[in-house]
Amino acid sequence: MxxxxxxxxxxxxxxxxxxALQPIAAGDRLIGxxxxxxxxxxxxxxxxxxxxHTFVFGLSDGRVxxxxxxxxxxxxxxxxxxxxxxxVEAGDRVFIHAVTAIKPGDELFIDYxxxxxxxxxxxxxxxxACHCGGSACRQSMxxxxxxxx
Ligand SMILES: [Zn+2]
Numbered sequence: 662m663x664x665x666x667x668x669x670x671x672x673x674x675x676x677x678x679x680x681a682l683q684p685i686a687a688g689d690r691l692i693g694x695x696x697x698x699x700x701x702x703x704x705x706x707x708x709x710x711x712x713x714h715t716f717v718f719g720l721s722d723g724r725v726x727x728x729x730x731x732x733x734x735x736x737x738x739x740x741x742x743x744x745x746x747x748x749v750e751a752g753d754r755v756f757i758h759a760v761t762a763i764k765p766g767d768e769l770f771i772d773y774x775x776x777x778x779x780x781x782x783x784x785x786x787x788x789x790a791c792h793c794g795g796s797a798c799r800q801s802m803x804x805x806x807x808x809x810x
Contacts, residue, residue: 664683668680674768678769689758695735696716697730699724716728740770744772773802773804777789789802
C-alpha cells in the first residue's frame with residue numbers, strides 16, 4: 662500500500678491548501694485534477710459563489726476543468742508565482758507533478774497563469790491579486806499573456 666503523500670488543510674495563503682505528508686521528489690506525479698470539463702463561461706458563472714477561491718483549471722483548448730463540480734482535493738492547490746508543482750495536460754485530464762523536491766509539511770503550489778475573458782481591468786487584477794509573498798511575486802495570479810484575444 663502506498664502512503665498518502667498529500668493532504669488538504671487550512672493554508673496561511675488562502676483558504677485550504679494542499680500539503681505534502683511525505684518527501685516528494687521532483688517530477689513525481691502527485692494527483693489528477695478532477696472535475697467537470699466544461700466551457701469556461703459556465704464555470705466562471707458557477708465560480709461567483711466560491712468567494713474568490715479559484716476552482717477552475719484552464720485547458721489549452723479553451724475549456725476548463727471545474728473542480729467545484731465532482732472535483733477532488735487538487736482544487737485546493739493555491740497559486741504561487743514560483744511554484745513547486747506544475748500541471749501537465751494529458752487529453753481531457755490534468756495531472757499535478759512536483760517540479761522541485763518538496764519536504765513534508767510544505768504547501769504545494771502551482772502557477773495558475775489565469776486567463777480571463779474580456780479586458781483585464783483594475784477590478785479583475787484586484788480579484789486575482791497574488792499574496793504568495795515570493796521574491797519573484799508578480800502580484801497577480803493572471804498569466805503573463807492574459808490579454809483578450
Ligand atoms: Zn505571487
